[in-house]
Amino acid sequence: MVTVEPSKTSFQTGKTAFVVELKSARINAVDPGKSSIDELPKVARDFFKLTIQHLEISLCERLGLRLVYFKEFKDREQAASAFHAMGLVKVPDGKRFDVDQPPINQQYVLRWESEKKGAVVQCRAETRKTDWDPPVESVRVWNPVHREQNGIAVDIDYYTVAPVEVGQLDMGEWSKHALHVISRDIRYLFKE
Amino acid sequence: MATLTLTNIVEFPSSHEPRTAVGSDAPTATVEAGERKPPETVALAGNGEGARLPERNQEVRSLRLTQNELYPAQQAFRTEHVTALRLLGEGIEQSRRAIDAIASRDVLVADLEMQKLQTLLPELFCCRALGDGFGTLVNSLMSAFEALAGDTPNIDQMRMMSRILRLLSDKPFLSTSEADEQLDTLESVGLKPYPAELIDFLSSEQSVR
Numbered sequence: 488m489v490t491v492e493p494s495k496t497s498f499q500t501g502k503t504a505f506v507v508e509l510k511s512a513r514i515n516a517v518d519p520g521k522s523s524i525d526e527l528p529k530v531a532r533d534f535f536k537l538t539i540q541h542l543e544i545s546l547c548e549r550l551g552l553r554l555v556y557f558k559e560f561k562d563r564e565q566a567a568s569a570f571h572a573m574g575l576v577k578v579p580d581g582k583r584f585d586v587d588q589p590p591i592n593q594q595y596v597l598r599w600e601s602e603k604k605g606a607v608v609q610c611r612a613e614t615r616k617t618d619w620d621p622p623v624e625s626v627r628v629w630n631p632v633h634r635e636q637n638g639i640a641v642d643i644d645y646y647t648v649a650p651v652e653v654g655q656l657d658m659g660e661w662s663k664h665a666l667h668v669i670s671r672d673i674r675y676l677f678k679e
Numbered sequence: 680m681a682t683l684t685l686t687n688i689v690e691f692p693s694s695h696e697p698r699t700a701v702g703s704d705a706p707t708a709t710v711e712a713g714e715r716k717p718p719e720t721v722a723l724a725g726n727g728e729g730a731r732l733p734e735r736n737q738e739v740r741s742l743r744l745t746q747n748e749l750y751p752a753q754q755a756f757r758t759e760h761v762t763a764l765r766l767l768g769e770g771i772e773q774s775r776r777a778i779d780a781i782a783s784r785d786v787l788v789a790d791l792e793m794q795k796l797q798t799l800l801p802e803l804f805c806c807r808a809l810g811d812g813f814g815t816l817v818n819s820l821m822s823a824f825e826a827l828a829g830d831t832p833n834i835d836q837m838r839m840m841s842r843i844l845r846l847l848s849d850k851p852f853l854s855t856s857e858a859d860e861q862l863d864t865l866e867s868v869g870l871k872p873y874p875a876e877l878i879d880f881l882s883s884e885q886s887v888r
Contacts, residue, residue: 513724515701524717531723538725540854548726551699555720603744607697644697647749649742654812654850654857655749660757662723667752 505534510548512538524666532659539653547656551646552665559638563614566637567591570612573676603649606669609642610676641676643669699724746849760851763806763813767848770796770803774841781834790831796840797824809851812858816847819862819872826871835868 490497495508503523504515514531516523538544560566567589571578575595594611615636621629645665701722746764750756777792800821807814820840823832832840843861846853865872 511700511724511726513700513722516721518719519717519721521717524721527721527723535725549698549724550726551697551722551724553697553699553701553720553722553724554718555701556718602742603748609697642697644699646699647744649744651744651749652850654853655744655746657760657809657852658723658725660750660755660760663755663757664750664752667755671752 503530507538507542527666528659528663530659531662532657535656535658539656544653547647547651547653549647550651550656550658550661550665551644552662552669553642553644554666554669555643556641557638559636561637563591563612563637566612566614566639567593570610570639573610574678575610575676600648603647605646605648606672607642607644608673608676610639611642612639613637641673643673645669746851759806759808763803763809763851764848766799766803766806767844767851770799770844771841771848773799774837774844778834778837778841781837786831789837793832793837797821800824810853811855812853813847813851815855815858816843816853816861818874819843819858819865822874823865823870823872825875832870833868836870839865839868839870 488497489499489504495506497504497506497508499505502517502519504517506513506515512535514527514534516527519527558569560569570593571589576593578590578593592612592614594609596607596609598607599605615638617632617634619632621631645668699722701720750760753761773792773796777789777796780786780788780792800817804814804817804821807817820843823836823840843865846861850857862872871878
């Protein structure tokens with residue numbers, strides 16, 4: 488049990504967090520192995536079934552499955568170069584805005600949305616900086632963390648727009664279908 | 680005097696940001712080329728509404744996802760789910776043909792179609808892993824046929840059975856309480872949705888002990 492508040496209850500097991508809060512319930516899995524991904528539909532089925540049952544939910548306004556992939560590169564120039572090589576955006580050659588260097592930290596975002604369903608795909612070259620110094624009283628226990636990571640993140644959010652009645656919904660089943668649709672349709676990014 | 684206005688970049692109200700929340704941490708997981716790896720973060724969310732709001736019912740009816748839209752990938756189906764949807768489709772079609780036959784006064788064809796519907800119910804009952812509500816309703820239809828003892832259901836009873844099949848096709852994961860509400864509607868047209876053995880047991884002395 489991580490948080491217990493009137494408006495929010497959260498649990499954690501390993502690297503998977505379960506959150507129930509006002510108007511939303513969700514599962515977050517960080518660095519899931521393949522076995523965790525395979526296990527996700529079963530876990531989701533039980534978690535959302537219990538949440539719906541105990542909170543007497545009758546309608547889901549939105550269902551969403553979001554996957555974030557990250558591939559690390561040595562530095563931001565290499566990440567930018569790898570992004571450019573994907574050919575997703577057309578970049579003008581030469582000096583632009585008085586800068587000689589080619590663009591870095593590029594982003595590519597597309598959204599598909601109908602009255603019923605939608606998806607957002609983001610691909611971005613990004614730099615993640617972590618600067619953390621422990622409090623003075625803890626310096627003997629914790630080392631400071633100063634880290635920079637450069638890479639390409641592919642971030643896909645697949646969701647419903649139209650409301651879904653709970654009698655229509657098995658979240659385990661839905662997540663399996665959503666995973667299938669994402670893995671099938673995201674391949675265009677990589678020219679497969 | 681010329682005024683120099685600095686470009687004041689106000690952050691664009693982001694409509695492209697994904698709404699499915701992930702945790703604030705974003706640890707790394709490298710993905711090697713040519714190798715299929717799991718994502719670094721997976722977030723699965725459901726935004727719910729507790730009350731059944733009458734004003735939303737109209738909206739829900741007019742703009743709702745069908746089972747095919749909600750579960751679009753044939754390869755991702757659970758066996759029970761895809762089998763149930765197939766059988767329910769057949770059952771709905773058979774009941775429709777029976778109702779049409781009654782309308783054209785062809786009782787023989789209506790009876791044949793209802794018999795076909797009755798024979799697919801046991802297989803449909805095998806899909807009850809979908810939920811207790813599903814099992815309850817399929818069982819109630821089986822009991823209703825059993826109580827008819829070979830008689831052809833009348834037009835109202837056929838319509839009610841057809842309505843139940845359509846409900847199951849649309850909401851196969853319905854709750855037991857929602858299914859129980861439907862049993863009353865079956866009784867309202869003279870069908871007996873409870874197993875005869877259960878009625879006998881409940882009315883026997885054995886059940887009192």
